[in-house]
Structure formats: C-alpha cells, structure tokens
Amino acid sequence: MTTWTEPGPVMPVIVLDDPGLAVDLAHALVAGGIRHLEVTLRTAAALGAIRRIRDAVPQALVGAGTVLDARQWRQACDAGALFGVSPGWSDELAHAAVDRGLPFLPGVATASEAMRAMRDGFTLLKLFPAEAVGGRALLRALHGPLPAARFCPTGGIGAHNAADYLALPNVVCVGGSWLAPADALAARDWMRIEALARDAAALPASTAV
Ligand code: 3PG
Numbered sequence: 001m002t003t004w005t006e007p008g009p010v011m012p013v014i015v016l017d018d019p020g021l022a023v024d025l026a027h028a029l030v031a032g033g034i035r036h037l038e039v040t041l042r043t044a045a046a047l048g049a050i051r052r053i054r055d056a057v058p059q060a061l062v063g064a065g066t067v068l069d070a071r072q073w074r075q076a077c078d079a080g081a082l083f084g085v086s087p088g089w090s091d092e093l094a095h096a097a098v099d100r101g102l103p104f105l106p107g108v109a110t111a112s113e114a115m116r117a118m119r120d121g122f123t124l125l126k127l128f129p130a131e132a133v134g135g136r137a138l139l140r141a142l143h144g145p146l147p148a149a150r151f152c153p154t155g156g157i158g159a160h161n162a163a164d165y166l167a168l169p170n171v172v173c174v175g176g177s178w179l180a181p182a183d184a185l186a187a188r189d190w191m192r193i194e195a196l197a198r199d200a201a202a203l204p205a206s207t208a209v
Contacts, residue, residue: 007036009166010200011085011152012179013065014039014049021185022049026057028190029179032197038085038175040065041072047079054080063103070096077102085152085175087128089113094120105152109133111142114149124150124172131156136164143170150208159196163203172208 012029014037016022022045026037037060039050046064053062063083064076073084073096086093087107097104098121105126106117110133117125127139130153134141139151153165154175165174179200184192 007152007173008034008201009173009203009205010034010162010179011036011038011154011173011175012197012200013154013175013177014180015042015177015182016045016049016185017043019045019048019052021188022052023056024188024190025180025185025193026053026060026062028193029197030057030059032194032199033201034179034197035059036061036063036083036173038063038065039081041068041076042066047075050076050079050081054082067093067104069093073097073100073104085126087126089117089120097122111145114142114146118146118149123148124152126175127151127153127155129155130165130174131161136168139165139168139170143168146170159199162200166204166206169208172206 039046041064050062053060061082064081065085067073067084067086070092077100083103085105089106105124106122107126107128108114108117114125150172151170152173152175157174157176158178162174165171179196
C-alpha cells in the first residue's frame, strides 16, 4: 500500500537526542490533537524513540523521517514505524518502500522528481525544502501539469505560513519542526508543546482530495 491515511493539517518533524523524551513528547502532541508524528532518523535515539512511542502511545501514528536508504527503512519498520518520509527519492528507496507496503512520502523538489515518484506509485509527495525551492508559487505551478500530485510541503514552514500552504488545492498537510522546538524539549516543557500542537490542529483543514 502506498496511499496515506488522512493526516491532520500538520506533521511534526521530530528530532530527538534522548529517547527518554519520546513518550512524553508523543503524549503532549496527541493531547494537542496531532496524531501523525514523524521521528527523523537523524539521531542515534530515533529508532528507540519510535519503538517507545509505538509501545506506549497507541493513539499516535508514528513514522520515520529522513529515511535515506533501504537499510534505514527496514530498521524503522522493525522498530514499529507506520509510515516513512524521505527528503529525496531513489530506485533503492522505491523498491524498499513498495516491498514493505506501508505509506511512504518520497521527497521531491521538481516536476521531474514528482513524475518519477508518481510513476513508482506514490501520489503524496514531500515537497522539500519547500520554501527554498519555490514554496507556494511552485506548488501552484505544479498543479496544472500534475493535477493528481498531492504534497506535504516541508522546510521553512511554521505557524506564520502554514495556513497559506493548506489553502492550496494540492496540499494535504504541511510538515515542520516548529511543534517540537529543541528548547522546549530540553526544558521538558510539555505544556508549551501541547499548546503548539493545539494551535496547529486548529488550522483550517486542507481541501485537497
Ligand atoms: C525536514 O526535515 O523535513 C525539515 O528539515 C524540517 O524543516 P523545518 O525545520 O524548516 O520545519
């Protein structure tokens, strides 16, 4: 299966150095109304964090982000990831993602890359790094020639511009690290993270189908 299960308006991009924070963080985000959580494989703590969230927070739908190759995707699946996200795309990842049958968001930045990921069977794509590669203007321009493509733009998106992205007809959700800021994690400020999640969950839902 390469389709996606109705994410909320915002997918938090989570970078954790301490797997011991994972469960409290997931509880705070879920309490604020955000269920899809992308834990990036950028730290040694990531796989343990995914495992802990799967075990302890059944209301959360935890996935792995920054999946760069097939080995990482296998490890993430074995840790319990329910979906995957990559900043880019390759034959290796396409085979691995199709093989596991879980939802996967290929990363794309151009029409050619989007065409390739769609040829591989994926229609929900991570536009990355969204603001740097053209942001909303690029998404509007891609909608004409690629009307079936749906996007989760990520990179440079925050509370200030998320609603503008979500108003586009080809944007299903946006991704961003602003829901789990490093200073709030270090301070274990779960109330602040829950409040950020609540604001994000209250954003106008995407109208993309
Ligand atoms: C990602 O990994 O998807 C991005 O680095 C997140 O970008 P942001 O920090 O600008 O939200």
